[in-house]
Amino acid sequence: MQGQSQQQAYDRGITIFSPDGRLYQVEYAREAVKRGTASIGIRTEEGVVLVVDKRIRSPLMERTSVEKIHKADDHIGIASAGHVADARQLIDFARRQAQVNQLRYEEPIGVETLTKAVTDHIQQYTQVGGARPFGVALIIGGIENGEPRLYETDPSGTPYEWQALAVGADRGDIEDYLEEHYRDDLALNEGVDLALEALASVNDGELTPEGIGLATVSVGDDGFGQLSDDEIEDHLEAAGLLADESDDDPDADDGE
Amino acid sequence: MQGQSQQQAYDRGITIFSPDGRLYQVEYAREAVKRGTASIGIRTEEGVVLVVDKRIRSPLMERTSVEKIHKADDHIGIASAGHVADARQLIDFARRQAQVNQLRYEEPIGVETLTKAVTDHIQQYTQVGGARPFGVALIIGGIENGEPRLYETDPSGTPYEWQALAVGADRGDIEDYLEEHYRDDLALNEGVDLALEALASVNDGELTPEGIGLATVSVGDDGFGQLSDDEIEDHLEAAGLLADESDDDPDADDGE
Amino acid sequence: MQGQSQQQAYDRGITIFSPDGRLYQVEYAREAVKRGTASIGIRTEEGVVLVVDKRIRSPLMERTSVEKIHKADDHIGIASAGHVADARQLIDFARRQAQVNQLRYEEPIGVETLTKAVTDHIQQYTQVGGARPFGVALIIGGIENGEPRLYETDPSGTPYEWQALAVGADRGDIEDYLEEHYRDDLALNEGVDLALEALASVNDGELTPEGIGLATVSVGDDGFGQLSDDEIEDHLEAAGLLADESDDDPDADDGE
Amino acid sequence: MQGQSQQQAYDRGITIFSPDGRLYQVEYAREAVKRGTASIGIRTEEGVVLVVDKRIRSPLMERTSVEKIHKADDHIGIASAGHVADARQLIDFARRQAQVNQLRYEEPIGVETLTKAVTDHIQQYTQVGGARPFGVALIIGGIENGEPRLYETDPSGTPYEWQALAVGADRGDIEDYLEEHYRDDLALNEGVDLALEALASVNDGELTPEGIGLATVSVGDDGFGQLSDDEIEDHLEAAGLLADESDDDPDADDGE
Amino acid sequence: MQGQSQQQAYDRGITIFSPDGRLYQVEYAREAVKRGTASIGIRTEEGVVLVVDKRIRSPLMERTSVEKIHKADDHIGIASAGHVADARQLIDFARRQAQVNQLRYEEPIGVETLTKAVTDHIQQYTQVGGARPFGVALIIGGIENGEPRLYETDPSGTPYEWQALAVGADRGDIEDYLEEHYRDDLALNEGVDLALEALASVNDGELTPEGIGLATVSVGDDGFGQLSDDEIEDHLEAAGLLADESDDDPDADDGE
Amino acid sequence: MQGQSQQQAYDRGITIFSPDGRLYQVEYAREAVKRGTASIGIRTEEGVVLVVDKRIRSPLMERTSVEKIHKADDHIGIASAGHVADARQLIDFARRQAQVNQLRYEEPIGVETLTKAVTDHIQQYTQVGGARPFGVALIIGGIENGEPRLYETDPSGTPYEWQALAVGADRGDIEDYLEEHYRDDLALNEGVDLALEALASVNDGELTPEGIGLATVSVGDDGFGQLSDDEIEDHLEAAGLLADESDDDPDADDGE
Amino acid sequence: MQGQSQQQAYDRGITIFSPDGRLYQVEYAREAVKRGTASIGIRTEEGVVLVVDKRIRSPLMERTSVEKIHKADDHIGIASAGHVADARQLIDFARRQAQVNQLRYEEPIGVETLTKAVTDHIQQYTQVGGARPFGVALIIGGIENGEPRLYETDPSGTPYEWQALAVGADRGDIEDYLEEHYRDDLALNEGVDLALEALASVNDGELTPEGIGLATVSVGDDGFGQLSDDEIEDHLEAAGLLADESDDDPDADDGE
16 A cells, blocks of 8 residues: 555656656556557568557447558558557657658658657657657558568657567567567568467457458558458458457447 | 545546546546537438537527537538537637638548547647646538548547447437437438437437427538428427427536 | 535646536636626617616715626627626627727627627636636627627636526526516517516615616617616616615625 | 635635635735725815825834825826735836826826726736736826726726725725715815825824825816825814824834 | 644745735745844935944855945945845846946936836736745945935835835844934934944944945945945944954854 | 655655755656666777667567667767667767767767767756656767777766766676776777676676677777677677577566 | 654745745755765965865776866866756856856956856746756856955855855865964965865875865966876875875765
8 A cells, every 4th residue: 555655656747757767657658558459560571561450339430430550651551559649649740750751851751760750759748748648559660671660659759670569458468479470481461361360369269350450561562551341351261260240349449 | 435536646637647547637528528418410321410409598598509510611510519618619620620721722621631630639638738628529520522421529539430429418328229220321311310319219209499400411512501490390290209399408508 | 525525626727627527617707707796688679688786885986887887899788797807808808809800891790709709718718727717707788780689608608699698696586587577579678677677576676776787789770878877767667666765785796 | 614624725826716706815915905004085076185094114214115105197196005015016007008198199098097907907917827916905096087086996906986985904994984974075175184084083083294195186287296294284283183293103014 | 733734824835815915925035034144224414324244154254255235336335134145136136227227318326216126126026926035135225316315125025215224133123223323414424333333232232343344325426335344443443342352153144 | 654755755846955955856767777777888998898788578579679779970889778768869969969069060079078968968857847857877988089988977967987887777786897807908809798798797697699789989990880699699609608598588678 | 843844844845935034945955065075175375276075986987077176267267066967057157157258358257257147047046936956066266367266156146255165075174174274375385285184184184196186276377277196196195195095985976
């Protein structure tokens, strides 16, 4: 109890350290990320795969409006987990950065450059007063100099590069699955399958096309592209992951 | 009790997360929405229907001054639920966005574009200090490229697209009704009937023309239009929902 | 007691919601309105009637300086109840709006337009930090396109249109009287009588000319005009409401 | 005790209402006014009389430096009670208003216009955060269109017009005296006598010229003028109010 | 105890009144003045005398660096008591005012004008938030139109004019001595003697030249001038106040 | 316990001293540094060595994205320990300083000049309100006028110059090792070995190339350069520090 | 205990007075000065001597980076005690003042002028909110018009001039030594010896060259200059103060 009340003494101000050097508001923002459904990113030799769990709370809601995958530029896609409205702010920021880079240097922005512009923006909200941190994590995947790159931004403003990762609910279990099955010589289609299998591993082994968003950023000319429900269904069927019927869990929404 | 006092520790600051990653002020703003009478939106093949419950506290109050349906542009209508004065601020914001778009691009603003401009505006009030969140939810319905579109904005600043939805009091019961009876091939008039039936379902099966506001945004040339009391009465009569007499409940006001 | 202490936890910040979605500071501002003496507005076919209770605390005070009726423009009058100094700020704001409208569009400002400009101004003080809400309610009456219009602004910034209403002390009892006796085909003089009767109904059936302010905004050329004590006395006498002598209650002042 | 602790919960913030709609900081500022020695204003047919109690704490202090009567313009005088330094700020504000009016319209500022400019300035300090209210009340007396006018400003920013009034210590008793003896057909000299008698009524019936400040603003060409000690002594002697010797109470100072 | 805790409830905010209309922070700033050693001002027919107690905490400290007497202009001197660093800010402010006056009007600033500029500056720090009041009192003495003038500024921002006064430690006892012995027809040298006697009266009747600062502002051409130790010693000797040896009390410093 | 509660009274505000003259927020920021893995700097006659512990939490994370060594300019490298996102802000600041110096003076920035620009920037965050201190320590190593220089910045904004030092976890033990084994006539390669040995001394005597970052800034033309994994492995093997297999501790991450 | 809790009530706000007129934050900043090792200044006929205790926490730290003596201009040196990073801010401020003076008036800045510019800057941080006071004391020594001058700045912003003084740890004991042995006709070398003896008096009578910083500002052409370790050793040896070996106390650092 002493511990609890001591924690309360340091967790309500956004710009202060606790005696053991922690920033509680940033840690709580990470909890907001965990409240969102999972998003997965996988880097293959041929490109990057982004898969998101987009279960919705009502059959009358348009699935397409649950935006967890965003196109930042022709060669960069972003998947998010956590506070949806916060994610939109960061996506808008990322798009402006990409446009400015194109205008100023007449070349596409690098994935690492874009990621670090976003994380520096996030960091400001953890140090300067007058606003709370962003309650969202992003997976930024794209092609840079012909090479696939896959990054994560977290609420502290730290950038990480990954071969494969998950953010949001069940992150630990999904990453366990990825660590076991990931190979760095995957083809893009194999990466799609691995991402779906990883997501299915925390969903009783079954998925429905309607509950999933899926995009790839390929090394080739295609760049960023989202898969249709039919294409997702084909992948699920081929992988033996297709659920018998759509059974969206009405109790799970998107982390709001 | 411990839980209660712990909640109180995190719910009075607008820009902080609770230890479990929630934003209490945003959740309380959603309570302010629930305190308002219901508003319903339905998307049909021929256009969008907006129906609002506008019970008033005194027979001497002008019903037309209880503004819950607003014209944002020739092709977009907005229904609100919750804090009326807050709604006016967002409606004004939306109208300015629509005008600016028309002036700048010489074409009507898209419904999705408008919705996201509004939700990004709302999000700012949940992250940056010095102001409280907006205590209102909007249903934004309109025509975009000849297609009916129906959106919701909530106090967190998240945009959702719907086939049919309700905001405000009795949201859950009304949405249950809609989920059961909605078809995506409804004619506009059928959409009007469904909206009235859904509202009647939480009002003992009866409605009066005076207690209702009703607007449609049709795919055709008519665009946004509000129905007169007589037209509403015709609909109610045809649907067998017309109350014997006007019995506005004086205890229910508009969420203030 | 628990309830009381819980209320205290949410009522001292101007920009926060309580867990049940209420804005306590706005509700307390409404209490400031109730502390002021009553003001009444009545809309007739021939114009609008404004009657105010202007009891003063000392016979040496100039009654005319207890300003509860204000001319906003040639065709618009405003009666207030509550915090007098706050009312002056809003009246000044309204007059500037009327002048700007006249200069910019070369036509008188609409009553509804003016009311909403005022309520939008009021709303800002309920959402943005650094100031308290306005502790005053206004009755804005005027002529728009030849039609009498009668509006109310409350401390939340919500505009309402009325046929007849009261604000300030005894609002409930006066409105009960108005609901019982109001007809929408009243002549202007009948409206004056009804307003006086309604005010007398909460003053032992008697009024003195000195304790009353009375203005009309007529549809005709006269526009806004205040009645003299003699004219008020004639009305009171004709209505059988004239008190035997001036017995201003020295304990009641104007809500400060 | 509960009541007391409840009051304390609402009286330390300048921009919040208490649950019963009061602004405690404004009420406490009124207490600061009561801590100052009394000032009296009387309106006669021939002009306005201002009399102030200027007892000083030491015989070595220059009485003239206890400034409670100020010339705002040739035709307007101001007497104050309460926090002296605050009074100086408002007097400076009033003088600038008078000068600006003269420059802009080439005519002397109206007494009512000046008063309301001052009260609107005071009101801002009761609504907007970052400063406390003014702890002073002013009596503004002057000639407007050949007519004597007499106004009061209080810490809430409300303007009142009076025939005769007192502010500061013993306000109630002095006003009782004035209500009993005031006539609206007084000559200026009679007004001076009445003011002195009223002040003497709360000082054991005796006054010394040194303990008094006295100014008149006459309808004629003289305008504002302060009386010398000899002139005051003549008045006191004629009125039978002259104390045997100067016995300034060293315990009473000027409200600081 | 209740009283004490009640006082604590109102004394920590700089911009709020207590329920009885007091400004505690200003009163505490007056305590800061009392913590400083005494300063004395005396007005004679021939000029103004300023005497300050400048005991220092170490024999190695340069007495001249304990600045309690300042030259504001050729014809104005200022003595201070209280917080030394605060005094410097006000002295700088006063000097700039004097220079600006000289440049703008090509004549020396009046003593009263200068004093009121300083007190208006001080008042701002008692009303507007974000800073504490000045913890210093000034004695401003000078010649205006050939007449000696002597003013005091206190932490509330109130100006007082005096024939003779003391600020800082032992103010009450010194003023008692001055009230008993002051005559308004003193020669300048007699004023010097009186000031020294008054200071000696609270120092066991003895003073050392080193523990004293002494300046005069004479009506004649000399204007402001500080006396040397030898001149002070002559005065002390002539007045029988010269201590046998320098016995500065090491425990008393200058109010910091 | 008293001590603990007393500490809590002074450690939550960033801009206040405790009664014993400490700045708790700065001390807590130092704790944030200790939560990060160790970084080591060694100055040799031939250049500067920077070695960092970059254990990562998952085998799927790209080691290169755990940025603890940064190139500030051709002749200056920086290693960090503590809050990663904060480090990035300071690194960006340092790079801008280096560029500005090059542009303005057309010569490389001095290591000391750069360090002090960074520490002055850090100090501002410990004195001025509205932001928290930086939770990071930097080791800044480089060549200035042909001489190797090695500096530390800490969260208080104090610059220190070192021959050899460690920051982050196990600082004390590593510095003990360095004090025992450091000689000022080390060759660059010997400095590399010493740094690795020192780091191994707190890691059971074993290191893996993957868990380490290593850079040198040599006096010669090469300037700043990072060693490859193979080069690090060679050093580890030669020093007998090479672990049998990569056994990154999954429980230790980088101080976030 | 009551006293303690009462103190806590007034010591956490930087801009408020306690009931007895003290500024606790300034007093706590003085404690921060006492936490720093001692610095000593001595004024002789031939110049000023600055001696500082620069014990360091590790033999690997470069002694020269413990900057306690700074050159402000060719003719002015500054020694500091307390918070090192704060000292750097004031030194930078002092240097800029010196440069501006040189550019503007084409002559070196006076020592007193410089000191007062610094103290006025310090005072602002004790009165205006939003920042804490500076936790450092400076000894400013230099030549002005051929005369040696020696000043102190303290955290309150008060300037003092001294013949000889100490700041930081053991101030009292060192000043006792100085008071006993200081003569105002010392030669510069004798001043160096006295400063070393005074410092040795609180260090068991022994000093090491490495633990000391020493600078002189001579009246002649040399101006400011720091002594080398060898020169310091010569002085120590001649004075019989040289310790047998360097035994820096590792537990004492520089006041951070």
